[in-house]
Amino acid sequence: MKENIHPKSAETTITCTCGTVYNTVSTVQNLRIGICSACHPYFTGEQRFIDTAGRVDKFAQRYGSTRARRTAPKLEAAAPAATEA
Numbered sequence: 001m002k003e004n005i006h007p008k009s010a011e012t013t014i015t016c017t018c019g020t021v022y023n024t025v026s027t028v029q030n031l032r033i034g035i036c037s038a039c040h041p042y043f044t045g046e047q048r049f050i051d052t053a054g055r056v057d058k059f060a061q062r063y064g065s066t067r068a069r070r071t072a073p074k075l076e077a078a079a080p081a082a083t084e085a
Contacts, residue, residue, distance in 0.1 A: 007027045014022040016036035 009025050009027050010029060012024060012026040012029045012031060014024060014026075014031045014033060014036075016022075016033050016039065018036065018039040020036050020038040022036070
Protein backbone atom coordinates (compact mmCIF):
# COMPACT_ATOMS: atom_id res chain seq x y z
CA MET A 1 0.00 0.00 0.00
CA LYS A 2 1.08 3.55 -0.62
CA GLU A 3 2.27 5.57 2.34
CA ASN A 4 0.80 8.94 3.43
CA ILE A 5 -2.27 8.94 1.17
CA HIS A 6 -4.96 8.59 3.84
CA PRO A 7 -6.28 11.63 5.74
CA LYS A 8 -5.62 11.95 9.45
CA SER A 9 -8.53 10.85 11.61
CA ALA A 10 -9.11 11.74 15.24
CA GLU A 11 -11.77 11.33 17.90
CA THR A 12 -14.57 13.83 17.41
CA THR A 13 -17.84 14.85 18.97
CA ILE A 14 -21.02 15.06 16.89
CA THR A 15 -23.71 17.28 18.41
CA CYS A 16 -27.30 17.42 17.17
CA THR A 17 -29.63 20.39 17.57
CA CYS A 18 -31.85 18.23 19.82
CA GLY A 19 -28.94 17.92 22.28
CA THR A 20 -27.83 14.36 21.56
CA VAL A 21 -24.04 13.91 21.57
CA TYR A 22 -22.15 11.13 19.76
CA ASN A 23 -18.46 10.33 20.10
CA THR A 24 -16.81 8.79 17.03
CA VAL A 25 -13.76 8.92 14.78
CA SER A 26 -13.72 11.33 11.85
CA THR A 27 -11.45 13.57 9.80
CA VAL A 28 -13.46 16.62 10.93
CA GLN A 29 -13.57 17.64 14.57
CA ASN A 30 -16.61 18.85 16.51
CA LEU A 31 -19.40 18.35 13.97
CA ARG A 32 -22.82 19.98 14.47
CA ILE A 33 -25.75 18.36 12.68
CA GLY A 34 -29.39 19.40 12.29
CA ILE A 35 -31.11 16.04 12.71
CA CYS A 36 -30.06 12.65 14.06
CA SER A 37 -31.53 9.21 14.74
CA ALA A 38 -32.79 10.37 18.16
CA CYS A 39 -35.02 13.09 16.68
CA HIS A 40 -35.70 11.98 13.07
CA PRO A 41 -39.37 10.98 12.51
CA TYR A 42 -38.35 7.79 10.67
CA PHE A 43 -36.58 6.45 13.76
CA THR A 44 -38.82 7.91 16.47
CA GLY A 45 -42.14 6.96 14.85
CA GLU A 46 -43.75 10.32 15.58
CA GLN A 47 -44.59 12.92 13.01
CA ARG A 48 -44.24 16.60 13.77
CA PHE A 49 -46.13 19.20 11.82
CA ILE A 50 -43.94 22.26 11.47
CA ASP A 51 -46.37 24.02 9.15
CA THR A 52 -49.71 24.38 10.94
CA ALA A 53 -51.55 26.02 8.05
CA GLY A 54 -52.10 23.95 4.93
CA ARG A 55 -51.30 24.99 1.40
CA VAL A 56 -54.95 25.63 0.55
CA ASP A 57 -55.39 27.83 3.62
CA LYS A 58 -52.31 29.85 2.72
CA PHE A 59 -53.59 30.28 -0.83
CA ALA A 60 -57.00 31.40 0.46
CA GLN A 61 -55.41 33.95 2.77
CA ARG A 62 -53.20 35.28 0.04
CA TYR A 63 -55.71 35.43 -2.82
CA GLY A 64 -59.07 35.53 -1.05
CA SER A 65 -60.86 32.35 -2.11
CA THR A 66 -60.24 28.68 -2.76
CA ARG A 67 -63.05 28.23 -5.30
CA ALA A 68 -62.22 28.26 -8.97
CA ARG A 69 -64.40 30.62 -10.96
CA ARG A 70 -65.28 30.02 -14.56
CA THR A 71 -66.11 32.88 -16.80
CA ALA A 72 -68.76 32.60 -19.47
CA PRO A 73 -67.33 32.20 -22.97
CA LYS A 74 -67.40 35.32 -25.08
CA LEU A 75 -70.07 34.81 -27.71
CA GLU A 76 -68.75 37.52 -30.01
CA ALA A 77 -65.41 35.79 -30.36
CA ALA A 78 -66.90 32.30 -30.68
CA ALA A 79 -69.52 32.97 -33.40
CA PRO A 80 -69.83 35.72 -36.03
CA ALA A 81 -72.51 38.36 -35.41
CA ALA A 82 -75.90 37.81 -37.09
CA THR A 83 -76.66 40.24 -39.93
CA GLU A 84 -80.04 41.91 -40.27
CA ALA A 85 -81.88 41.40 -43.57
